[in-house]
Amino acid sequence: MARSTHVRRPATLASLAAELGVSRTTVSNAYNRPDQLSPELRRRVLETARRLGYPGPDPVARSLRTRKAGAVGLLLTENLSYAFRDPAALGFLEGLALACEGAGQGLHLVPVNPEREDVASVHRAGVDGFVVYSVPDDDPHLAAVLSRPVPTVVADQPRVDGVDRVGIDDRGAITALAGRLIALGHRRVGVICMRLARDRNDGFVTVERADSAHFHVQRARLAGLADAFGGVGVDWSRVPVVERFDHSVASGASAAAQLLDADPHVTALVCTSDILALGALAEARRRGLRVPQDLTVTGFDGIADAERVGLTTVRQPVLEKGRAAGKLLLASPDPTRPREITLDTEFVPGATAAPPRTAEERWFGP
Amino acid sequence: MARSTHVRRPATLASLAAELGVSRTTVSNAYNRPDQLSPELRRRVLETARRLGYPGPDPVARSLRTRKAGAVGLLLTENLSYAFRDPAALGFLEGLALACEGAGQGLHLVPVNPEREDVASVHRAGVDGFVVYSVPDDDPHLAAVLSRPVPTVVADQPRVDGVDRVGIDDRGAITALAGRLIALGHRRVGVICMRLARDRNDGFVTVERADSAHFHVQRARLAGLADAFGGVGVDWSRVPVVERFDHSVASGASAAAQLLDADPHVTALVCTSDILALGALAEARRRGLRVPQDLTVTGFDGIADAERVGLTTVRQPVLEKGRAAGKLLLASPDPTRPREITLDTEFVPGATAAPPRTAEERWFGP
DNA sequence: AATTGGTTCTGAACCGTTACGGTCAATCCA
DNA sequence: TGGATTGACCGTAACGGTTCAGAACCAATT
Missing domain, CATH: 3.40.50.2300 (Response regulator)
Structure with a gap:
């Protein structure tokens, strides 16, 4: 019996009403407004529904009528x-x-x-x-x-x-973080960021590309860094910024490698996400650079793994x-x-930021 | 102009057709079957739609008619x-x-x-x-x-x-894993599992509860362990099984603690998930137990963190x-x-399983 | 001149439900 | 006892589309 219902045309509210000899409204009420009909009739409706294999009001038809999709x-x-x-x-x-x-x-x-x-x-x-x-x-x-x-x-x-709209003050938050680095003495920094547009560009970023980035968050964070470092006389157009299309730890590592190869004198790597920063940390380790003594690394987001390794970062309430x-x-x-709604962020000091080594220290040790 | 459309009743296919003096069918075709009307008319339809702020066919109404929700x-x-x-x-x-x-x-x-x-x-x-x-x-x-x-x-x-249905052979996979432990010499083991039913039971599990667990996966894995250890003469009803409602590393740790407190002589902790196993590892470390020399710990799933710490486990293609x-x-x-569809699983030897220490070793070192 | 074929458009049926505004009889209250 | 209230149910009109079998028209073929 149950099988046959699958074969023949499935029951509808109307067919159920016809079978029971009541109006469609009443059947509808049996499901949606139990107080609108007698318990006895409602019981009959529901039982007949079961017998006919009627699965209850069709959600799409209901949505059309009520103008609510849920x-x-x-x-x-x-x-x-x-x-x-x-x-x-x-x-x-x-x-x-x-x-x-x-x-x-x-x-x-x-x-x-x-x-x-x-x-x-x-x-x-x-x-x-x-x-x-x-x-x-x-x-x-x-x-x-x-x-x-x-x-x-x-x-x-x-x-x-x-x-x-909901978001955070990406620009302000990273400006504050950069402020810490500046206070520590960093002037020669490199930046690693996520993809800035829909096209792939695994490599250095021009100022124009950074300014016209299609991803709001990345654009804002880069702008925040420009604010901070530009504010202390650093020529932002000379700060190396490396972009990666894929957002992964491996990408962060390769970006760090590319950046350190191009400019071995940077004292800090500022990353626009923790994931990228974790990669940068890995690359630093691979090169035998101690963090933070030899190199400062910072992230953004405040993910669990970042906390685990003590990354200096900004935590946002995702x-x-x-x-x-x-x-x-x-x-x-x-x-x-x-x-x-703009949610608050919090600077996480962590343990991957320290004053830059002086040139002497670089060569002769602290 | 655009504003006013939001105020008045929104345009529909029918109102658009009326405005254009064509049939609803034609408007529908303009959206769904461009080849059914002249390019010129289609252009007019689409342009009028834009002018009237008609956002295109309503998805719910379409779903009702086509019987496809997408x-x-x-x-x-x-x-x-x-x-x-x-x-x-x-x-x-x-x-x-x-x-x-x-x-x-x-x-x-x-x-x-x-x-x-x-x-x-x-x-x-x-x-x-x-x-x-x-x-x-x-x-x-x-x-x-x-x-x-x-x-x-x-x-x-x-x-x-x-x-x-799609799944894996939970029972067989964990039986195989248990077989490895048995081959290593483990006979006195403890089990840590996820919640078995909808009620909360943070503690030891009776055989009845394990057998009647409402979660298929957990039930199957426990049954697989019963198969393996029962097969070599271990009295399954005496094997301590600790259940945790929350599935977290912390839960795994507390379960391990509870189990080791109750039976300090277990040589292996078999966990029904990697998350729990990670917690067990943490608890072992806290107690100064070396893994795998002093204690064997195994998991299930093959998550990234498990691989990172070299957990002995079963990898499944999630x-x-x-x-x-x-x-x-x-x-x-x-x-x-x-x-x-039953997908294959793979035993991951890892580095957290080893032969149990003998009683002498326990007291006098290896 | 009649047939064929192709394009372009139309009319009406249908998808399955709920909102709205009732009707009708029974009950209540003073 | 009569008017108001309540409970139980119903009929109609949407809701906003898609679909299919043609109609109308025109050009090309027989």
Whole structure:
């Protein structure tokens, strides 16, 4: 019997109503408003539903009628695996998922085909709103999201007119960190950063490229460094900046190698993420450079592994950021005045920063 | 002008058609079948759409008509944060996300309210199928998923009639690992496992509880250990098994402490996950026990941190598992013969297993 | 001149549900 | 006893699309 229901046309609210001789409204009420019909009738409805193999109101039809999908769309950067391997992104995802769960909303990961610029998936997503996390400024998917008539929250992205936003003060935070290095005496530094645009450029970065970076976060952090070092008379255009497309420890190591090969006299490597900094640490170790005596290394994010090795870095509340994005989206949106949440960051002194060795020390030991 | 569209009732396919003086079909075709109308008319349609602020066909209405939601539902265990912190679960999630992305399907994380047994979220999810990952056998959400008339794949779960499944041979794999320990001479062992049921039990586990565990994976692994040690005459009912509700390194450490306090003579700690094993290693270190000379510790999963410390364990292809689940679901399902994929595992010798010390060695050194 | 074929567009049916505004009888209150 | 209230249920009209079988038209072929 149960088998046959799979063969024949599946039951609907209407067919169930017909079978019972009641109106569709009543069947609907049996599921959604038990107080609107007698317990006895409701029991009959539910029992008949079971007998006919009716699985309950169709979620899509319900969504159409109620204009609620019960889900939040999440637009991540083009490479999904990136998000799953980056602790900061993961923390954000977790926070967002928690917020959604708390509100009983689903979280719909929008598929982004890395190959084609296929924006259709954004249009196809049946969601009540979008969260956009750290995509390039010119990402067509972002544009597609903004064209949809649903509330949106951007995170780790530049401001968008009429759209809520959550983030941190990337620029200020890294300026403060750089201030510490400056106070320690560092003037000759190198920078290692994540990818700045959608095209691949594993190597040195021109000032123009840094200024026009398509990733808000990286652009802001580089600008913060320019602020700090420029402020003490360092010629920012001469500071070596090495970019890596892949965000991995190995990338950080190879970037450090490239940078130290090109300029062995840098006293500090400032990395725009902890992951990259961990790679830089590995490369320093490989070269027999002691950290922090011979070389200062700093990161950004405050991930667990960084804490484990005592990295000097900036901690940002990634989970809280995700949660805030979710709350912002799920709270009744106010289109007249887009809200903006900037979360606090915290400098983590760590143990990988120290005053630079003097030239004499370099050659003759401390 | 653009503002006003937000105020008045938003444009629909029908209103757009009316404005243009064409049929709804034609507008629909402009979006979905460009070859069905003249380029000129299509241009006009799209331009008018822009002018009227029409964001393109509504995804929900389209889903209702086409009976395709373009998304896959994922049912995870009740505690979302758990999934985001467990590398094995994360690997599965990544693999599944990749499979979905490759097929242009969204991935809809179903919210599971840990408080109430609220199954409504399962009924509300507009998806074309479900993946159920490692939930308790008696989880009402699982039952709700099975009641929905969509294809389903279970992973790390017991077989369900008529439902595709993907997993590994947990029982066989851990039996093999135990065989190595037995060959090394271990007979007096302790076991540390993850939670076995939905209720909290941080402490020792009775044979009944182990046998009736609600989590398939844990049950299978314990059964595998019973097979192996029972096979060489060890009285399984006397083997101490300690359970922890939270799956964390700290839990592993406290479980190890509890176990070693209760039975200081165990020569090996067999853990049902690497995370727990890492905790056991930490506790051993804290007690000044050398691993593997004084104590053998083994894990399960083959996570990156385990490899880093040279843990003796079993590696399972978690990413591949997720990907396989996605492929199985997205491939045209064959309801007549549910498919089952069992992925291979690999024993990782590592460096945390060695022959037990003899009693003399214990007291007088090797 | 009739047939064929191709393009372009239309009309009507359908997808499965819920919101809204009722009706009708039974019950309550003074 | 009569008017108001309450409980239980119903009919209709959306919700916003897609689809399929044609209609209308024109050009090319027989």
